[in-house]
Amino acid sequence: MPTLTAAQKRAQAQADYDAFLAGCPSRRLLDRISDKWVTLVLAALGSDGPHASGSNRVGEPRAMRYSELARRLAGVSQKMLTQTLRSLERDGLVTRTVTATVPVTVTYELTDLGLSLHHMMRGVKAWAEAHMDEVLANREEYDTRVT
Structure with a gap:
């Protein structure tokens, strides 16, 4: 062999x-x-929303600080965001950059691998947002029919 x-x-x-x-x-x-937090972190880092500069250029990846991500992802706990970022970094989807400032600046950014996944996840996120009314109506119809 x-x-x-x-x-x-x-x-x-x-x-x-x-x-x-x-x-x-x-x-x-x-x-x-x-995981929902992975999807949302990828969407946020892929710039699926407003930039710090105030512009709303969707789809342009950019680095974000931990605190900025935490604000963007309403409802995420510090523990869950930290675990999600660590797992994404371990898988090679996100890079973590520490800059020696006072206080220390830590930013997260998509790798090329992460960006390739971001494009797919952005589509899933957009689909969920676009079809939520239909899904809710179907759930309501199902629940009245079954109960």
Whole structure:
């Protein structure tokens, strides 16, 4: 059996990934990226909303400070935002940059990998916002029919 290079091993593993199989590691990744806070952090860092400058240029990625992210993501706890950012950094979707200032400045920014996921998640977010009225009406109809 020939020895495989690291690149060949990665290519083989990628060909073997099948999220429908119970033991596939891509299932854990799907679980992580389907989290609402991950979706919202990716949307915020991808600039899906107003800029600090006051402009509203959607879709332009930019670095954000932790406090800015916390304000943008209404309802997120400090613990949950910290855990989400750490997991995104570990997966290579976000970079964390510490600048020696007083006080220390920490910013988060999408990597190229994170930006590629952001484009897909932005579409999911937009779909949810556009179809919420229909979903709520369907839920109401279902609940009156079932009960």
